[in-house]
Amino acid sequence: MKTAEEYRKQLYGMRANIHVGGERLSRDDPRLIQPINVVASTFDAAQEPEFEGVATATSHLSGEKINRFCNIHCSVEDLLHKQRMTRMLCHRAGGCIQRCMGIDATNALSVITYDTDQKYGTEYHKRFLTFLEYFQKEDIVANCAQTDGKGDRSKRPHEQVDPDLYLRIVERKSDGIVVRGSKWHNTMAPYAQEIIVVPTRSLTKEESDWAVAFAVPGDAEGVHQIVRLASMRPRKHLKAPIATFGDAESFTVFDNVFVPWQRVFLCGETDMGGRLALQFAEFHRHSYTGCKPSISDIIMGATALAAEYNGVQNAQHIRMKLAHLIGVGELVNAAGIAAAYHSTKTPSGTYIPNSIFVNVGRRLAGENIFHEWEILCDVAGGVYATLPFEEDWYSEDTRKYLEKYIMRNPRVSAENQHRLFRLISDLLASHWSGVELAGQYHGGGSPIMETIGLLRDYDLRPKVDLVKYLAGISLDDPQG
Numbered sequence: 001m002k003t004a005e006e007y008r009k010q011l012y013g014m015r016a017n018i019h020v021g022g023e024r025l026s027r028d029d030p031r032l033i034q035p036i037n038v039v040a041s042t043f044d045a046a047q048e049p050e051f052e053g054v055a056t057a058t059s060h061l062s063g064e065k066i067n068r069f070c071n072i073h074c075s076v077e078d079l080l081h082k083q084r085m086t087r088m089l090c091h092r093a094g095g096c097i098q099r100c101m102g103i104d105a106t107n108a109l110s111v112i113t114y115d116t117d118q119k120y121g122t123e124y125h126k127r128f129l130t131f132l133e134y135f136q137k138e139d140i141v142a143n144c145a146q147t148d149g150k151g152d153r154s155k156r157p158h159e160q161v162d163p164d165l166y167l168r169i170v171e172r173k174s175d176g177i178v179v180r181g182s183k184w185h186n187t188m189a190p191y192a193q194e195i196i197v198v199p200t201r202s203l204t205k206e207e208s209d210w211a212v213a214f215a216v217p218g219d220a221e222g223v224h225q226i227v228r229l230a231s232m233r234p235r236k237h238l239k240a241p242i243a244t245f246g247d248a249e250s251f252t253v254f255d256n257v258f259v260p261w262q263r264v265f266l267c268g269e270t271d272m273g274g275r276l277a278l279q280f281a282e283f284h285r286h287s288y289t290g291c292k293p294s295i296s297d298i299i300m301g302a303t304a305l306a307a308e309y310n311g312v313q314n315a316q317h318i319r320m321k322l323a324h325l326i327g328v329g330e331l332v333n334a335a336g337i338a339a340a341y342h343s344t345k346t347p348s349g350t351y352i353p354n355s356i357f358v359n360v361g362r363r364l365a366g367e368n369i370f371h372e373w374e375i376l377c378d379v380a381g382g383v384y385a386t387l388p389f390e391e392d393w394y395s396e397d398t399r400k401y402l403e404k405y406i407m408r409n410p411r412v413s414a415e416n417q418h419r420l421f422r423l424i425s426d427l428l429a430s431h432w433s434g435v436e437l438a439g440q441y442h443g444g445g446s447p448i449m450e451t452i453g454l455l456r457d458y459d460l461r462p463k464v465d466l467v468k469y470l471a472g473i474s475l476d477d478p479q480g
């Protein structure tokens with residue numbers, strides 16, 4: 001396993017293909033430090049005894065100890081540990097841990113490359129295993145680039161005015177393929193060593209050029225990352241863990257990128273392209289059953305502490321709101337546990353979480369996230385939004401006023417009241433929080449996508465038959 005320092009060092013050696021605000025940055029640019037801190041914390045955790053067996057796993061290929069983010073789920077316990085690790089690490093980072101993209105993509109590839117080989121006599125799984133060996137040994141961080149620009153949403157990939165609006169194969173050569181297109185919203189792609197590309201959606205027979213999956217280094221020739229950074233406001237005086245983290249999403253352009261065959265994991269098999277899109281989404285929704293409860297935990301803790309500092313912790317409406325937060329967080333978590341217990345061992349040996357439970361869990365999380373933040377906004381009052389800047393708390397002219405009038409619960413020092421409301425300000429009124437909120441709503445698929453998944457996979461017939469039985473309607477009655 002690598003250390004955080006080794007990870008950072010490797011990033012700093014990559015080609016400068018990161019574009020931010022009209023500038024081209026190398027990965028050691030100070031503006032990337034806070035987002036990188038989040039992923040670096042996944043390397044730190046794997047070294048700590050507290051996380052042994054949770055943030056670490058045993059490779060089914062080499063038998064070596066590896067970072068769990070590089071693991072293939074070979075049991076129910078692996079899925080449970082991944083979910084638990086996600087919840088714990090998101091607590092530490094104060095939000096999305098970001099590295100789940102890679103584990104979800106590799107697990108989906110493990111399942112689908114195997115099945116494709118069985119059906120079409122191809123050799124994708126062998127290639128995938130070679131890639132996985134490197135991935136585990138080098139402790140690689142990968143983004144999964146799934147979301148295409150998609151153009152006109154009412155049209156299929158081959159019906160778009162510009163066929164590049166969904167990433168596609170533009171040339172098949174003796175030594176590999178050339179791909180062109182773009183992928184949007186790629187979390188932590190600027191500080192991932194690898195980008196794993198998978199299709200966005202189901203594909204029809206005419207869409208073999210869009211049925212493509214592969215991995216390329218994040219700085220490969222022809223890959224351009226146009227990045228939006230969203231870090232917490234750095235602090236000068238009031239040091240706190242939350243203020244050291246950040247996030248970044250890249251709009252990743254693939255401008256005629258060459259991918260050698262050994263890194264191509266799907267090339268033209270349209271039916272399997274659709275399955276891969278869905279399989280990645282379902283692994284990712286399972287990851288959400290770990291990260292989303294941790295966000296509820298943070299909102300819940302901040303709500304409870306704000307109520308206590310404001311002296312209203314026993315008010316009934318506040319207790320009801322806290323009960324709602326507990327209900328959402330723990331139900332989403334429970335859905336993830338159920339998805340693991342009801343997982344299926346696929347022919348590849350990889351365990352896939354139960355689709356009904358991942359979809360109900362992720363849907364509940366997405367539908368509630370704005371309401372959860374509304375609860376914190378309500379209970380905290382407006383101070384988090386208008387809180388004077390940190391410097392004013394340390395200025396001779398203004399400090400005495402701020403420290404006198406921030407006071408609520410006399411037992412709590414002015415500094416701690418300030419600390420709490422600055423944290424809530426970071427959570428609710430920062431550049432970071434707006435992006436985080438959208439990620440918690442849309443990431444892994446907007447709630448409508450889980451609804452579609454549920455209606456596709458859920459068998460309503462037994463429920464209808466049950467009601468017929470209760471109503472005394474014969475199941476054999478042609479008029480029933």
Ligand SMILES: Cc1cc2nc3c(=O)[nH]c(=O)nc-3n(C[C@H](O)[C@H](O)[C@H](O)COP(=O)(O)OP(=O)(O)OC[C@H]3O[C@@H](n4cnc5c(N)ncnc54)[C@H](O)[C@@H]3O)c2cc1C
Pocket residue numbers: 101143144145146147149150153154183184185186187188249435436438439440442443444445446448
């Ligand atoms: C912070 C953040 C991080 C993310 N990280 C990643 C990442 O790392 N990798 C990645 O691949 N993706 C990532 N995503 C993308 C995420 O998965 C998508 O945002 C999500 O799938 C929705 O797709 P979209 O944004 O293109 O919205 P759209 O597809 O435009 O959906 C918007 C709405 O339009 C409607 N709609 C869309 N299509 C149709 C249709 N055909 N018929 C009827 N109604 C329709 C639906 O109501 C839908 O809710 C991230 C997103 C965010 C916000």
